Amino acid sequence: MTETRTTMEALRMDGAQLMAAGQDLAHRHSNAAAAEIEVKALTHRYAGAEGPVLALQDVSLSVPSGHFVGLVGPSGCGKSSLLMMLAGLVTPSEGSISIMGRPVLGPAPERVGVVFQEASLLPWRTALDNVAFPLKLRGVPRAEREARAAELLALVGLAGFERRYPHELSGGMKQRVAIARGFCQDPPVLLMDEPFAALDEQTRMTLGDELLRIWDRQRKTVVFVTHSLTEAVYLCDEVVVLSARPGRVLERIAIDLPRPRTWEVMASAAFGELRERIWRLIRTTP
Amino acid sequence: MSATARPALPRLLPGPVTLRWLVLGLVVLAWEAAPRLGWVPPVILAPPSAALLAGIADFGTFARALAFTLGEIAVALLIAYGLGGVVGLVVGATPLLRAALLPLLSSVYAVPFIVIYPVLTAWLGIGPASKVWFAGFYGFFPVVLATAAGVQLVDQRLVLMARANGASRTQMAIEVIIPAALPAVVSGLRIGGALTTIGVVVAEMLAATDGIGFLITQNRTMFRTPEVYFGILLVLALAGTLDTIIGRIERRASRWRPQPEGIGHG
Numbered sequence: 001m002t003e004t005r006t007t008m009e010a011l012r013m014d015g016a017q018l019m020a021a022g023q024d025l026a027h028r029h030s031n032a033a034a035a036e037i038e039v040k041a042l043t044h045r046y047a048g049a050e051g052p053v054l055a056l057q058d059v060s061l062s063v064p065s066g067h068f069v070g071l072v073g074p075s076g077c078g079k080s081s082l083l084m085m086l087a088g089l090v091t092p093s094e095g096s097i098s099i100m101g102r103p104v105l106g107p108a109p110e111r112v113g114v115v116f117q118e119a120s121l122l123p124w125r126t127a128l129d130n131v132a133f134p135l136k137l138r139g140v141p142r143a144e145r146e147a148r149a150a151e152l153l154a155l156v157g158l159a160g161f162e163r164r165y166p167h168e169l170s171g172g173m174k175q176r177v178a179i180a181r182g183f184c185q186d187p188p189v190l191l192m193d194e195p196f197a198a199l200d201e202q203t204r205m206t207l208g209d210e211l212l213r214i215w216d217r218q219r220k221t222v223v224f225v226t227h228s229l230t231e232a233v234y235l236c237d238e239v240v241v242l243s244a245r246p247g248r249v250l251e252r253i254a255i256d257l258p259r260p261r262t263w264e265v266m267a268s269a270a271f272g273e274l275r276e277r278i279w280r281l282i283r284t285t286p
Numbered sequence: 287m288s289a290t291a292r293p294a295l296p297r298l299l300p301g302p303v304t305l306r307w308l309v310l311g312l313v314v315l316a317w318e319a320a321p322r323l324g325w326v327p328p329v330i331l332a333p334p335s336a337a338l339l340a341g342i343a344d345f346g347t348f349a350r351a352l353a354f355t356l357g358e359i360a361v362a363l364l365i366a367y368g369l370g371g372v373v374g375l376v377v378g379a380t381p382l383l384r385a386a387l388l389p390l391l392s393s394v395y396a397v398p399f400i401v402i403y404p405v406l407t408a409w410l411g412i413g414p415a416s417k418v419w420f421a422g423f424y425g426f427f428p429v430v431l432a433t434a435a436g437v438q439l440v441d442q443r444l445v446l447m448a449r450a451n452g453a454s455r456t457q458m459a460i461e462v463i464i465p466a467a468l469p470a471v472v473s474g475l476r477i478g479g480a481l482t483t484i485g486v487v488v489a490e491m492l493a494a495t496d497g498i499g500f501l502i503t504q505n506r507t508m509f510r511t512p513e514v515y516f517g518i519l520l521v522l523a524l525a526g527t528l529d530t531i532i533g534r535i536e537r538r539a540s541r542w543r544p545q546p547e548g549i550g551h552g
Contacts, residue, residue, distance in 0.1 A: 087450050088450075089446060089449055089450055107449055107450050107451070107452050108452070109450065109451045109452040112450075114447070114450040114451075116443060116446070116447050116450075117443070119441070119443050120443045120444060120446070120447040122444060122461075122462070122465070123542055123543070124465045124466075124542035124543075125542070133448075133451065133461075134451040134452075136461075137448070137451050137452055137453050137454075137457055137461070138452070165542050167542075167543065
């Protein structure tokens with residue numbers, strides 16, 4: 001009996017050491033800007049009305065930890081599908097996706113947060129309950145999840161709006177709630193599917209600035225799908241340009257504009273050049 | 287307070303509520319006047335005052351019959367709502383069942399069920415069992431159809447969002463599908479409730495040993511017209527009460543939705 005116990009203890013020790021070693025390894029990796037998202041040879045087909053449709057073809061991508069990456073491309077290029085695959089909501093036909101070193105086989109909310117368009121708020125829940133929703137699903141006690149949600153609402157500038165229902169909020173406010181919900185579980189990776197698409201230009205710019213402000217503090221890895229090239233250049237460290245269907249990676253353009261960025265940067269020549277470069281890529285591909 | 291924001295109606299017209307009571311009052315008045323003034327023979331139409339007096343005089347009989355009918359309605363509602371809700375949820379959420387069964391269910395719904403009632407009495411006797419099953423199935427169909435339709439109408443973006451956050455099947459049902467389908471479901475409950483009440487009373491009228499419907503038929507065969515009308519009034523009150531209760535639930539269930547008046551109430 002004593003022997004077994006010592007073996008058990010030894011095993012536990014080993015486990016602890018292994019954990020420590022793992023953390024150490026992870027640390028060293030992150031220091032070297034390890035790829036947090038790794039997409040390898042992704043191809044996706046789906047059954048369309050007129051036979052199978054090739055949506056994505058041989059897409060490979062690696063996103064280093066803490067990077068803000070934009071996905072742009074002509075409409076129907078599969079950028080949203082790619083995001084859904086990263087979120088574990090769609091299984092790719094071929095290829096693999098791993099996030100934080102583990103393969104994505106289904107939704108993994110503790111690793112990956114998703115921010116959808118404003119319409120994704122539960123209309124029968126208050127702003128606070130909407131933000132706390134992911135925590136509720138995980139069984140976090142009410143007091144704890146509400147405290148966390150209130151904190152996040154304050155972060156996105158909606159303190160005092162906790163008890164409002166979505167229909168009582170403006171489009172921009174709803175989107176802030178959706179962003180707060182994405183941050184709720186504090187996932188290292190945040191996927192954003194055209195989050196500002198339904199908003200007017202002014203609100204869109206303001207929210208972009210807000211997003212950058214929050215991101216600057218937390219440095220999450222962000223994959224941001226948008227059809228606004230200005231938005232992509234303004235927000236991102238890197239813009240991945242996809243071709244028209246079937247979506248392939250045309251080019252990965254590093255956006256080396258200094259941070260923190262303010263709206264003045266948009267008037268700069270560098271900004272215009274980057275934007276134009278992306279535009280040419282999208283326009284000239286079939 | 288919210289009325290001040292509305293465009294002022296011309297002073298001559300009464301408000302909708304006033305108008306409603308006015309119409310109702312006129313109907314009751316005409317009903318009272320017609321037999322009293324000899325326009326209609328009192329054997330065919332008893333004035334409401336006579337019906338009320340007859341009801342008060344025979345209060346015990348009516349109360350017992352009412353309690354009996356209420357019991358039958360309660361059990362029938364259990365069948366209609368319970369079975370109908372579950373079947374509707376499952377059929378609505380399963381594409382195969384939806385495609386296979388929904389057309390069938392809606393055609394069956396169009397069949398006048400009363401034709402099977404004599405068969406049911408042959409199987410179950412003329413006691414409460416035949417009423418409960420007949421009325422329960424009468425109310426079952428609108429509940430199934432409304433629930434299935436409500437489930438189908440659930441915004442898929444909400445479903446996707448919940449899935450991305452790792453919702454289990456049960457959580458998906460409780461947190462997303464049911465609340466989203468609720469307004470449609472409640473309208474089904476409303477129709478189902480009315481049909482169940484009708485089903486019980488009509489069945490009692492056709493073949494029974496007790497209950498309000500039975501009492502109405504019995505009094506009619508004996509030409510006790512005031513008693514017949516009192517029974518009818520009781521049935522109306524019963525249906526109205528049930529509808530009011532469901533209406534309350536409906537309003538509670540849709541509190542989160544934009545209210546037509548006074549947007550800034552939050």
